Amino acid sequence: MTRLTAMLAATTVLVSAFALSAQAAEVHVLNWKGYGADEPWAVEAFEKATGHKVVNDFFNSEQEMLTKLRTNPGLYDVVMINAAFTGQALAENLIQPIDTSKIANYADISPEKATSPMLNKDGKVFGVPWVWGLTAIAINEKSFETPPTSISVMWDEARKGRVVIRDDAVEAIQFGAIASGQNINDIKDMEAVKAKLTSLMPQIRTFWSSENDWNQMVASNQIDVGTYWSGSADRAKTQFKLPVSLVVPDEGAVAWLDAFSIPAGSKNVEGAEAFINYMVDPTFYVEWVTKVGAPVSANVKAVAALPEDSFNRKMMGDPKVAERIQFQAPITDAQREQYLAIWQELKVNVK
Structure with missing residues (x-):
């Protein structure tokens, strides 16, 4: 009986060790769904090349992402964070420093983005820049003989009931700041932002929350124009063959930077x-x-590996576009609450 007990104990230890080893080979990734990291062909190629198994989990907002990190310590190994939120994750000790010497491709990251103060603190790196893009406006090409150049097209009476805007308080307020001639990261006149967005509400057909929502409305010719992400507009045109074009207005557009971080307690x-x-x-x-x-x-x-006439080189790499975009910077919890309260009040007036 003693020998049997010892054998069973040894077997249990071996099984536990094997389970821990199998667990260590898993890479738990937290990201937006359908955002590169979960592409089946990409996951397959990564797993084949490294031996690590990818386990994806998803969030629908930055706030949900932070909540998942808070409530699941040690579960995730990689998290995609809008750089404007990296500081908040760091302040709550939700992410850990990254040894960039272990990431060979880090050497080719744009110096401007690699040294962003949003991703670095006290000489340590807390986020590896991944991709960047714009929230600008996109048009249904069937509705315009010539593309508009001004953000004012959203307020054009001829477009009433055929305008959309993303249902996101921060993005909406920043869009209103641009429309009222202000810096998105230093809004001096919030009343002007509110007035501008208030006058936009009668134009709005609906609020969108996903790329699929936007594309379906264009496909069924329900809308003329609306705020949209640059990458999504390019994808709508090139991959889904929809009559969509991105417009970076003369007044400017909101720019964002997404980065990968390693959560604290990664296994x-x-x-x-x-x-x-x-x-x-x-x-x-x-x-x-x-x-x-x-x-x-x-x-x-x-980027240099793309064809010269590709959207991400030709348009997004245009110095004239770079001059009129504003990258999102972190905002405080108080600001976020203020933006949300204003946005909820505005939406009530949309029938």
Whole structure:
């Protein structure tokens, strides 16, 4: 009986060790659904190349992302964070420093983005820049003989009931800031923003929350114009063959930077480093753009690998566009609450 007990104990230890080893080989990724990291062909290629198994989980807002990190300590190995929220995640000790020497492709990240103060603190890196893009306006080409150049097209009476805007308080307020001639990160006159957005509400057909929502409305010719993401507009045109064109208004557009971080307590840091390195690799990026459509890579070599006439080189790389975009910076909880209260009040007036 003693020998049997010892054998059973030894077997239990071996099984436990095997289970822990299997667990360590998993890379748990938290990201937006349908946003590059969960593409089946990409996951398959990464797993084959590294031996790590990808387990994806998703969020629908930055606030949900932060909540998942708070309530599931140690579960995730990689998280995609809008750089404007990296500071909040760091302040709550939800992410840990990244050893960029273990990420070979980090050397090819644009210096401007790699050194962003939103991703670095006290000489340590807390986010690896991945992709960036714009929230500008996109048009239904069937509704315009010539593309508009001004954000004022959203207020054109001829477009009443055929305008859409994303249901996101921060993005909406920043859009209102641009429309009222203000800096999105230093809004001096919130009443002017409210007045501008209030006058837009009668124009609105509906509020959109997903890329699929926007594309379906264009496909059924229900809308003329609306706020949209640059990568999504490119994808709508090139992949889904929809009559969609992105317009970066003379007044400007909201720019955002997405980065990968490693959550505190990650059980597979090595796998996380390998995954991030794969995601910023030119080979993956070019395939992502070609097969699906994507925002602009933060890796300069990845962008250079695209055809010269590609959207992400020709338009997004245009110096004149760069001059009139404003990158989102972090906002405080008090600001976020203020933006949400204003946005909820405004939406009540949309029938």
